[in-house]
Amino acid sequence: MTSLDSPIETFPGVGEKVLEKLRHLKIKKVFDLLFHLPFRYDDFSQIKNIADLVVGEKATVTAKILNISAKRTWKRKMFITEALLEDATAPIRAVWFNQPYLTGTLKKGLWVNISGKVSIDKIGRSGSERPSGSMSFVFSNPVFEVLGLEPYDKETLHTGGLVAIYPETAGLTSRWLRLKIKMLLDNIKTIPDFLPTFITKEFGLINLQKALNQIHFPKSETEIKSARKRLSFGDIFLLQLHAQLEKEKTKSRPAAPITADINLIKKFIASLPFQLTDSQKISAWQILKDIGKHSPMNRILVGDVGSGKTVVAAIAALNVASQGYQTAFMAPTEILANQHFKTLSQLLANWPLKIGLLTSSKKLSRSNLDSSDIVIGTHALIQKTVQFKNLALVVVDEQHRFGVDQRAALLKDPEHSSVPHLLSMSATPIPRTLALTLYGELDLSILKELPKGRKKIITKVVSPTNREKAYQFIENQIKRGRQAFVICP
Incomplete structure (x- = not known):
């Protein structure tokens, strides 16, 4: 009996060629096939008589094959398979392109379900145009399902309902995936549910086995909705569980405690040519408290563009430097790294700190790296x-652009057993609850307001259809003497 942990090649019907295609879809185990979820559904749930069909609708008919043939067109060198079918109410034509093998499956006299979009049939079986007023319908490239020599009421997978459409790869269709997933669901008697019963009851969730059956073979939109709710909840639950485990693992490691130098911080804040907002003061204090602990800080600072995240990070970096430790400040691009270098150099101009810049185009010698209090750079x-001499704080700007491994690489200090404190920053405008979900392993600080004198930042999403309008807007702004910058991944 196949288990969920079995390699996918042990599943019936998976040979060498199919295995290679499945790997393209990242399906390596039986479990992966079961969780290869549909991204949409074709609604073929309207089962109608041929005489009742309406042009443009998606529908399913049950009909008998009267005739079927395949021929090649000379102009386009295309195979056309053509079938004439009928039910008790009317005939209909079905046409498939480049599928000559269908004549071996769809035989004269068989009853089939045909599902697809209904069109007006302007051409008869002879290839000539139909006379005016002679209205009939045609299915082009419809989905089919063989019922047998009689129109038995049997369970269907590809027609007559909501039909799952999956991410595909060359030579591996949704039809094949549906067949194999159905076989799998029928053979596996019990799928263990990792969610405790008290949680599923509290949140009104169906069990995992039912959710998987409903997501692959739903009988209604309601079933799809309840299945998606259950599976999405499970994904978030596992992400949060992993995040909390990572959080506990991080806290169990040692870090250098950096005591807050209150007098130094007060002097720095007083020297600024602007006043800090309440959110900046609260966030700075949260960070200073965190880095004063023997366990490493793991905090994210979220605030819109212009909300003053950099000055909050500067407060932490100054405090770290005052006690002989280093800060690494990583930005996703050279432009942003240079911008941070300029900003921090200005903010800390009156303090005896050495700030270094390290990018792919600007190198930093070992002696300069060792003597720098703050090193700003990119992936370099x-x-x-x-290798840092005494790294105690890592600041990662736009942290969502860095992978987990990239962030973790900065937290490894080969010369010391202690782990640097981590401050991530993000300008992505998202609600607090979503931020807690996305950054579950991080403690959260939010800059809620902009400093005085700063104009409100407007964030807009432009659809592809309005791309030209966006370019026109940018062009007009430049003509008015303003600037624009484009960030590419």
Whole structure:
């Protein structure tokens, strides 16, 4: 008996060629096939008589094959398979392109379900145009399902209901995937549910086995909705569980406690040419408290563009430097790294700190790296050749652009057993509850307001259809003497 942990090649019907195609879909185990979920559904749930069909609708008819043939067109060198079918009310034509093998499956006299979009049939079986007023219908490239020599009421997978459409790869269709997933669901008697019963009851969730049956073979939109709710909840639950485990693992490791120098911080804030907002003060204090602990800080600072995240990070970096430790400040692009270098150099101009810049185009010598209090850079900071002398704080800007491994690389200090404190920053405008979900392993600080004198930041999503309008808007702004910058991945 096949288990969910079995390699996918042990599943019936999976040979060498199919195995290679499944790997393209990242299906390596039987479990992966079961969780290869549909991204949409074809609604063939309207089962109608041929005489009742309406042009443009998607529908299913049950009909008998009167005749079927395949021929090649000379102009386009295309195979056309053509069938004439009828039920008790009317005949209909079905046409398939480049599928000559269908004549071996769809035989004269068989009853079939045909599902697809209904069109007006302007051409008869002879290839000539129909006379005016002679209305009939045709299915082009319809989905079919053989019922047998009689129109038995049997369970269907590809027609007559909501039909799952999956992410595909060349030579591996949704039809094949449906057949195999159905076989799998029928053979596996019990699918263990990792969610405890008290949680499923509390949140009104169906069990995992039912959810998988409903997501692959739903009988209604309601079943799809309840299945998606259950599976999405499970995904978030596992993400949060992993995040909490990572959080506990991080807290169990040692870090250098950096005591807050209150007098130094007060002097720095007083020297600024602007006033900090309440959110900036609260966030700075949260960070200072965190880095004062023996366990590493793992915090994210979220605030819109212009909300003053950099100055909050500067407060932490100044405090770290005052006690002989280093700060690494990583940005996703050279432009942003240079911008941070300029901003921090200005903010900390009156303090005896050495700030270094390290990017792919600007190198930093070992002696300069060792003597720098703050090192700002791009991915160049995580090269194996870059080793800090006394790293205690890592600041990662736009943290969603970095992978987990990239962030983790900066937290490894080969010369010390202690782990640097981590402050991530993000300008992505998302609600607090969603932020807690996305960054579950991180403690959260939010800059809620903009500093005085800053104009409100407007964030807009432009659809592809309005791309030209967006370009026109940018062009008009530039003509008015303003600037624009484009960030590419």
